[in-house]
Amino acid sequence: MEAADDDSSSSFPGYLLDGAFSPRIDRRQSSLPSVIVIGGGISGIAAARILQNASFKVLLLESRDRIGGRILTDYSFGCPIDMGASWLHGVCNENPLAPLIRRLGLTLYRTSGDNSVLYDHDLESYALFDIKGHQVPQQTVIEVGEVFKKILKETDKVRNEHTDDMSVSQAISIVLDRHPELRQEGLAHEVLQWYICRMEAWFAADADMISLRSWDEASSCLSLLMLFNFIWLC
Numbered sequence: 001m002e003a004a005d006d007d008s009s010s011s012f013p014g015y016l017l018d019g020a021f022s023p024r025i026d027r028r029q030s031s032l033p034s035v036i037v038i039g040g041g042i043s044g045i046a047a048a049r050i051l052q053n054a055s056f057k058v059l060l061l062e063s064r065d066r067i068g069g070r071i072l073t074d075y076s077f078g079c080p081i082d083m084g085a086s087w088l089h090g091v092c093n094e095n096p097l098a099p100l101i102r103r104l105g106l107t108l109y110r111t112s113g114d115n116s117v118l119y120d121h122d123l124e125s126y127a128l129f130d131i132k133g134h135q136v137p138q139q140t141v142i143e144v145g146e147v148f149k150k151i152l153k154e155t156d157k158v159r160n161e162h163t164d165d166m167s168v169s170q171a172i173s174i175v176l177d178r179h180p181e182l183r184q185e186g187l188a189h190e191v192l193q194w195y196i197c198r199m200e201a202w203f204a205a206d207a208d209m210i211s212l213r214s215w216d217e218a219s220s221c222l223s224l225l226m227l228f229n230f231i232w233l234c
Helices: 022-030 043-054 097-104 138-161 170-176 185-203 221-225
Strands: 034-038 057-061 072-074 081-084 127-129 230-231
Touching: 022 034, 034 043, 043 185, 138 185
Parallel strands: 034 057, 127 230
Antiparallel strands: 072 081
């Protein structure tokens, strides 16, 4: 019996290395495993990068004509307006984005201090302003917030009545048609739109694109709507 040398091919029987089989083996050894990543937001991009660094062949699919997901700055008003991902919670090593931001050299601005109410997610802490710069009375904000809770509760009944899914916006329209007393006028209507806007901000989608069937599966969305306490109504 002949001793094997350092050539790894000698460990295979000769019939596996003839013209019929060896090309297949070579292709198998040289090809990279393939992965499809669906969604080009920050999570999808990060996953694609990690997989690529791990020698995977990655195909990233994004339905929009841009990547970035909620990370988007709008310049259409002549000034930069962040549509999402503008607030870094906890500028420390516990937030995985903090080291990345430091490496990019981005400027950070402190948004809280000893007298801040940024983390008091109760209605009494909100400071809403109308389009003319006048502060909305806190009592109005609280009262409309209670109305919004009732509207969301009624949309649950609409969901139970329909086997087919619909948007949250459609369900709200049905509720307001059934309960005209829940409709708001004037400034109160603007505050109600703000509550709906907060819901859209959480899901990064318009209300007519949010599923009525599954919008509240993860957790109680109403508490998540109270993320910000200072906003201009427009």
